[in-house]
Amino acid sequence: MDDCDALVVGGGPAGLMAAEALLDAGRGVLLVDHKPSLARKFLMAGKSGLNLTKREELPDFRAAYGDAAAWLAPMLDALPPDGIEAWAEGLGQEVFAGSTGRVFPRAMKASPLLRAWLARLTDKGLETRTRWRWTGGMAPFRFDTPEGARDIAPRVAVLALGGASWRRLGSDGAWADWLGRDGVALAPFAPANVGVGVHWSAHMTRHFGAPLKNIALSAGALRSRGEAVISKTGLEGGGLYPLSPALREGAALRIDLMPDLDVATLARRLARMRGKDSQSNRLRKALKLPPAAQALLMECARPLPDAPEALARLVKALTIPHDGLRPMDEAISTAGGIRQGALDAGLMLRAHPGVFAAGEMLDWEAPTGGYLLTACLATGLWAGRHAAGWAPPDQDRAAAR
Structure with missing residues (x-):
């Protein structure tokens, strides 16, 4: 010894x-x-x-x-x-x-x-x-x-x-x-500080690796502002990590895709385009929503409502169905x-x-x-x-x- x-x-x-x-x-x-x-x-x-x-x-x-x-x-x-x-x-x-x-x-x-x-x-x-x-x-x-x-x-x-x-x-x-x-x-x-698992449909494949920028996220009482990335296994990124304690307890994950604008403003913009374009074009032209954000919206909330205010509320509080946090060795x-x-x-x-x-x-x-x-x-x-x-x-x- x-x-x-x-x-x-x-x-x-x-x-x-x-x-x-x-x-x-x-x-x-x-x-x-x-x-x-x-x-x-x-x-x-x-x-x-x-x-x-x-x-x-x-x-x-x-x-x-x-x-x-x-x-x-x-x-x-x-x-x-x-x-x-x-x-x-x-x-x-x-x-x-x-x-x-x-x-x-x-x-x-x-x-x-x-x-x-x-x-x-x-x-x-x-x-x-x-x-x-x-x-x-x-x-x-x-x-x-x-x-x-x-x-x-x-x-x-x-x-x-x-x-x-x-x-x-x-x-x-x-x-x-x-x-x-x-x-x-x-x-x-x-x-802790790990992504969430999401079972994506096939149409999300082309968006793997795409960032979701300038978004706000929430789970339970926790709030975060930052970015996330769409991955093959779900969502990950610095904007998501502060929510780990609530997500670990099974809280729902919600994303505000346009945190700098309120529901009323988004609804007015969508109403101006109503009847002229498809929903995807309305989201792109009226809200300047990036392709990855549009895809996430369609993935998690199809069929999208036609009413401008209802669609605006979805953009502001999109619920992401998830399977909980990814495994510990990925954390x-x-x-x-x-x-x-x-x-x-x-x-x-x-x-x-x-x-x-x-x-x-x-x-x-x-x-x-x-x-x-x-x-x-x-x-x-x-x-x-x-x-x-x-x-x-x-x-x-x-x-x-």
Whole structure:
């Protein structure tokens, strides 16, 4: 058996941030990950532009975390959106905000930021091991490694193993079985930030891949403004993802295809074309409705009403029959994980003193748009700082004497 000062299990953003907090406190840190390289999901997310955080008032930012907002509030206060920007710039990565407030590195990629971060951590003394898979146990921690089984007995540990989506990149959720058996209360995993399944008729085939732009979406009490894409399996996209909690509960999905105009205005425009053209021409000429939006309207509401006001109401609140959320491994993130009650205020497992948890292992969810990465980094920093200051009770008593 090997011992170490501080062990971090998981090399994604939460784990790396926890490791840096421990290093900054003077702790010796060993970070292990079961993949051949670190932060694979982080790198994949950055291929299309790494959305670091979002510039908005902190109360509005916190509200994106729904039921977990109050729990996460002190962590988000300790590393708020402007703190994320400062962290990235401290790594030599200039950032900018788009028109919606979303913040990106000027390079629009994750790889330069990750290289700079790993170099800084190495300079601070971080030791890393890859292809080390945790197989359970915390006294000691047991790992399968390329050199065979290894047991590690750390003085303190931080778990940052991710949720249960994107398995090929490392987040397989296998840890839930081990922690559950060890008395840690868990909420079941569920898909978040994922599309909905829809059984399309054959006439929708030519619209696969077509975007639905400038639409508003709703499900239950949740509302969103953005875009969606018609796919072979249904609908997906950033405008849909904030509705995941309601859609997961079976709420109806409705789309406003023309959110900037009211029913009365649309009805007047349609009435002017009445009797002169087919319905498809009326929708195209009177409303300038794009082909994909027209196809969606015909798919979900045939036969369309002839009365202008009734047709206008459909355009403003089109119900999409769906089969629920797509499978978890298609999801960008997951809900569920370690329940708040299983952790103390410093994110230490109550059932396992000296073991902390961070990132998507925790039972919170948020839409895309910078919220996911911010919370992973913030909880990683919080867990790392509290782990750095933790000592076993007998050690505390000895210090008091």
